Amino acid sequence: MSIIVQKYGGTSVGSIEKIRDVAQRVIEYHKQGGRMVVVLSAMSGQTNQLIELAKEIAREPDLRELDVLLSTGEQMSISLFAMAVKSMGYDARSLLGFQVGIRTDQLYGKARIHDIDTSRILKNLEKNRIVAVAGFQGLDEKNNITTLGRGGSDTTAVALAAALRAEVCEIFTDVDGVFTTDPNICSKARKMDSISYDEMLEMASLGAKVLEIRSVEFAKKFGVPIHVRSTFTKERGTMVVAETKDMEKVLVSGVAFNKNEARITIRNVPDRPGIAAQIFDPVFQAGIVVDMIVQNTSADGITDLTFTVPNADYNKAMTLLNNVSQDIGADIIGDENIAKISIVGVGMKAHAGVAQKMFQTLSRENINIMMISTSEIKISCVVEEKYTELAVRSLHDAFGLENVTPET
Ligand code: ADP
Ligand code: ASP
Ligand code: MG
Numbered sequence: 522m523s524i525i526v527q528k529y530g531g532t533s534v535g536s537i538e539k540i541r542d543v544a545q546r547v548i549e550y551h552k553q554g555g556r557m558v559v560v561l562s563a564m565s566g567q568t569n570q571l572i573e574l575a576k577e578i579a580r581e582p583d584l585r586e587l588d589v590l591l592s593t594g595e596q597m598s599i600s601l602f603a604m605a606v607k608s609m610g611y612d613a614r615s616l617l618g619f620q621v622g623i624r625t626d627q628l629y630g631k632a633r634i635h636d637i638d639t640s641r642i643l644k645n646l647e648k649n650r651i652v653a654v655a656g657f658q659g660l661d662e663k664n665n666i667t668t669l670g671r672g673g674s675d676t677t678a679v680a681l682a683a684a685l686r687a688e689v690c691e692i693f694t695d696v697d698g699v700f701t702t703d704p705n706i707c708s709k710a711r712k713m714d715s716i717s718y719d720e721m722l723e724m725a726s727l728g729a730k731v732l733e734i735r736s737v738e739f740a741k742k743f744g745v746p747i748h749v750r751s752t753f754t755k756e757r758g759t760m761v762v763a764e765t766k767d768m769e770k771v772l773v774s775g776v777a778f779n780k781n782e783a784r785i786t787i788r789n790v791p792d793r794p795g796i797a798a799q800i801f802d803p804v805f806q807a808g809i810v811v812d813m814i815v816q817n818t819s820a821d822g823i824t825d826l827t828f829t830v831p832n833a834d835y836n837k838a839m840t841l842l843n844n845v846s847q848d849i850g851a852d853i854i855g856d857e858n859i860a861k862i863s864i865v866g867v868g869m870k871a872h873a874g875v876a877q878k879m880f881q882t883l884s885r886e887n888i889n890i891m892m893i894s895t896s897e898i899k900i901s902c903v904v905e906e907k908y909t910e911l912a913v914r915s916l917h918d919a920f921g922l923e924n925v926t927p928e929t
Pocket of ligand 1: 529530531532533562672693694695696698699700701702703704705724728729730731732775
């Protein structure tokens, strides 16, 4: 019989009542014959609360200990869920990441899954149990607890679905599926029936947190179909699958935004070989991901370098870069009040003029573009954070995304 992996996010298990509802829902699937593996997130807000607690103890909490702390959120929800299932007369087992052999590298706070040992899950399924696995956590090769990065329960679920060769990985969340943009900020956002792995990868990496990016990477690599759907209805949601010919007909399929990045500019940088390596070396060593790097043409052997980093790494990056700037005689300015607005679509590959339409739309709204970056299937602009909603809504209108067949 086929295995079904389902993941329920924080809002879906946000209260005792909701945990009971999820238990009931899972039992229904179990009764229909599905062998159920359920991945749960921490109850909504809990991971944030744990981070706040850690920050009360130390401004920069020790990363190993932070992972020990953060992994407790998911421990709580799986145990409560398993109790609920048992109280309803069915058998369940809650298992932590290490108990199901989720092996990761050593990067605390953003560890990558290397390997999963499915034997314990399979044994429990054979005993007709519903298996609840804690999302977001694993164990490194020295048996330290690691976490997979914010939103990482999605990754746990898809990785388990791949390892168990599950029929589908269902991601249950607080919206009806993947929309053309975040339905919570744009009332005209339209739910898509399907989206390609590549588009979803771009949307996720550009800020659409409905799926965590690594979960989509896993799904693409192992061909796991993902079904994103609502916890609160029975409706079909959005399938994330391999690209089909039809998808290419659509020019722009979504608008994403990310307010969680900061912009750093280093001015008066001497323009000589090796300088970029010298500037970025300490930042890369610290595991900070740098995005959207722009270097101006130099005048009199001096240039400016601008790039973005995640907000969470901003203070650390500024400290590291301050040291380098002093060494090379440059100065540094930072800005945390920015947002990156992106349009995404596989159909863009074959069309000119999409970028121009994006720039004109933002200009009509008097929104200044600070940085631009493009790839084959996306265009991103950095703007002032206060214009996020306006930019998203006007781009959504301009590209006709509320209609079932967007402009081609
Ligand atoms: P969960 O707790 O279930 O993991 P998340 O909060 O991580 O849920 O992700 C769901 C949220 O993603 C939605 O509430 C919505 O605000 C946001 N979101 C952003 N972009 C999109 C999009 N394109 N489609 C659907 N939801 C989106
Ligand atoms: N609890 C973790 C978070 O809030 C993981 C998850 O919910 O996917 O980021
Ligand atoms: Mg999430």
